[in-house]
Amino acid sequence: MSKDKTDNRINGALGPAGRAENWRRLGSEEFDVVVIGGGVTGAGAALDAATRGLRVALVEARDLAAGTSSRSSKLFHGGLRYLEQLEFSLVREALRERELMLTRIAPHLVKPVPFLYPLTKRFWERPYTAAGLLMYDTMGGSRSVPGQKHLSRAGALRMVPALKRSAMIGGIRYYDAQADDARHTMTVARTAARYGAVVMTSAQVTGFLREADRVAGVKVRDVESGDEVEVRAHAVINATGVWTDELQSLSGGRGRFRVRSSKGVHIVVPRDRIVAESGMILRTEKSVLFVIPWDNHWIIGTTDTDWHLDLAHPAATKADIDYLLEHVNTVLATPLTHNDIEGVYAGLRPLLAGESEETSKLSREHAVARVAPGLVAIAGGKYTTYRVMAADAVDAVASDIPARVASSITDQVPLLGADGYHALVNQADQLAAQHGVHPYRIRHLLNRYGSQIHDVLAAGDERPELLKPVPAAPDYLQAEVYYACTHEGALHLEDVLTRRTRISIEYPHRGVECAEPVARLMADVLGWDEATVAREIDVYTKRVEAERNSQSEPDDQAADAKRAAAPEARQELLEPVE
CATH class of the missing domain: 1.10.8.870 (Alpha-glycerophosphate oxidase, cap domain)
Incomplete structure (x- = not known):
């Protein structure tokens, strides 16, 4: 191996020369696993498989994190509201992952962030919310970050002067964590490349290879040049999120679950438009609304509506933006207007939509399904638990790989840039x-x-x-x-x-x-x-x-x-x- 190739391997570089070499390798090598989809779950699966010693290729039709994984609320969080739904195991799992990111896996990318939970009801709301936050802290939410802190109305206003005095009777401060989702996903993919995975963007899967009744690889088209290649593999993981159903149709198999796309819209406003020392989490009639500090800005979101149109480019409407402004303005002393908005982005959550009531309840969890021998699909879940999802997907294809497959070790693998x-x-x-x-x-x-x-x-x-x-x-x-x-x-x-x-x-x-x-x-x-x-x-x-x-x-x-x-x-x- 040349010095340049060795250097690129060590630092996980994805540059023009490396892309040409990766294209050559796709057509000339046989892989243990081909992962389709360059979002956080696909990148995580590639890293998981590579660090188990498997030969891995990751192919993505557009760019790393081009879909959902660059358009989230940018939080690593336990999902406080899931406690109300009694999803204790989901919250515990997410908090464990958040802790790993903060301390070992990505301390350079994932940072603690404080939130104020304004209280609006007398007598019952404070003890009720405190009990939930105590559970949150006890499950792991206050290991590397402070636990909950109770505030009077005056104390809450000192923390968030932008609030109307009438908008609350007090508040509770708690902590979660945040990251630039696109940068984090790209770093996961580069770390996979560091451990030997072939990572190829602008590489669209156009078909599946078969040997008898099993999937034996994929047909890939380079969307920069139009060239095509056949990539042979013992197993294929479909980690395409909202495109899961399309890939399952392309494979000729019938999936065990369907994916429903839910649109989430966020707006970005300047930091000086909301005077506050912390973020906020606000209850709405449908769910919750986050006001999240983001360097010199605030991110405000999100909506939650079904989307049945273009999956690659979900569009925010004036109604979506009005909804966010209307709800955040109910608590702000100085209302935000359309003129304050610096940026808007819309993303799609891949929610599980099962064929029965039982599987429909999985919408905030993830599921792994064996679509055909040699082909596994994974969908659903939360950004925070991508590592767990990835490990489950690789576990599911282990039976298709002739060699012994080691256990997942990604809880011990820092991402590129973490060491030092x-x-x-x-x-x-x-x-x-x-x-x-x-x-x-x-x-x-x-x-x-x-x-x-x-x-x-x-x-x-x-x-x-x-x-x-x-x-x-x-x-x-x-x-x-x-x-x-x-x-x-x-x-x-x-x-x-x-x-x-x-x-x-x-x-x-x-x-x-x-x-x-x-x-x-x-x-x-x-x-x-x-x-x-x-x-x-x-x-x-x-x-x-x-x-x-x-x-x-x-x-x-x-x-x-x-x-x-x-x-x-x-x-x-x-x-x-x-």
């Missing part, structure tokens, strides 16, 4: 002086890359201009764009502006004003000519325009029609099988 992170936090001032950037910037980078920060900053050694901010998006360095292409598998402008960074939801221009300089930086790595640069800018600009237009429409059908007007960045994508 805490020491580097203590050395932030020295790193800042060494590279000529502000210590605040170093700490920001450490919370995005962990100990991989050295590779990010190294680009500035030969090109000092890369250590300057991205034009019109000063929270990010140009080196981050460069690194997204050399190490993080970004192939298109939207990959960088919507997932490797979150420029598309954090700035009112939604990335349009920095599209050209970012595209030109990417061109240096990916070898784009002027026509490609122009096309990438045009496609991204039309995407933003279509999203803005959809967000002024009154219903899903009208919003979907507006969003569908935008072209695909990946031109060779085939239409899904009906």
Whole structure:
């Protein structure tokens, strides 16, 4: 193995040269497991299988975390409201996973976040909620974070001055955790590559290979070039989330469960529009509403409505946005308006919709089904418990693999960037002086890359201009764009502006004003000519325009029609099988 290949393997780099090599390997090697789907469950399954010593390939039609896994509420949480539904095992499992992320697996990416639970009913609500939070803390919710703290109305207002005095009679502060979901998913996939998995994006499954009655691999199309290849494997895991049913139809098998898509919309507003030291969790007539601190912003969400239209590009409507504003404004002293909104995003939850009442109750849990010999599907669940879901999926295909399959060990495997992170936090001032950037910037980078920060900053050694901010998006360095292409598998402008960074939801221009300089930086790595640069800018600009237009429409059908007007960045994508 050449030095470059060895270095890429060690740091899990997903760059242009590595992509060409991975495409060659897909067609020339036989794998133990092929995982379809580059969301957090698929990436987790690839990492789980690779760290068990299996030969693994992960294929994703679009980009890592292109679907649900970049459009969540960005929380690692136990699911406080599930206690009311008596889902004790689900809460306990989620809290254990949250603890693992905070302490061992991803302390650089997953951070504690405080929430205020405002109390509105006298006498019964405080003891009732306190009992639930005590259970939450006892199950593991207060190991690495503080336990619940009771506040009077005055104390709650000191914590969240933005609240109306009349909106509560007191409050309880508790802690959960949060992460940039797209960055976390991408890091899981890169960690899988670090342990030998072949990770291939823009790789659409178009069919299944069969030997007698069993699935023996997949047919894959490179949607960048149109090339096709057959990938042979002992087992295939369908981890495609809301696309599960489409893949099951493509395989010719009848699934044990169906997946129902539920749309969740979030809005992003500037931090100074809500004066508060903590997030908030508010009860609504349907569920709960989160107000989540997000660097210099707040994320407010979410909705929960059925979605039966385009799975790749769910559209937020004016009604969705109005719902969020109306509910959050019931408690805010200074109401938010549409003019305050910096960004909007819509995602789809893959909920289980079983054929009987018994399986319908699984909607917040996950299920694994053997669709056919050699093919397993996994769906449902929560982002927080992705690691458990991944382990269950690999356990389910173990009987199809000739070699002995070891037990899952991912609870012992830190993600890329975790090792050495805490020491580097203590050395932030020295790193800042060494590279000529502000210590605040170093700490920001450490919370995005962990100990991989050295590779990010190294680009500035030969090109000092890369250590300057991205034009019109000063929270990010140009080196981050460069690194997204050399190490993080970004192939298109939207990959960088919507997932490797979150420029598309954090700035009112939604990335349009920095599209050209970012595209030109990417061109240096990916070898784009002027026509490609122009096309990438045009496609991204039309995407933003279509999203803005959809967000002024009154219903899903009208919003979907507006969003569908935008072209695909990946031109060779085939239409899904009906």
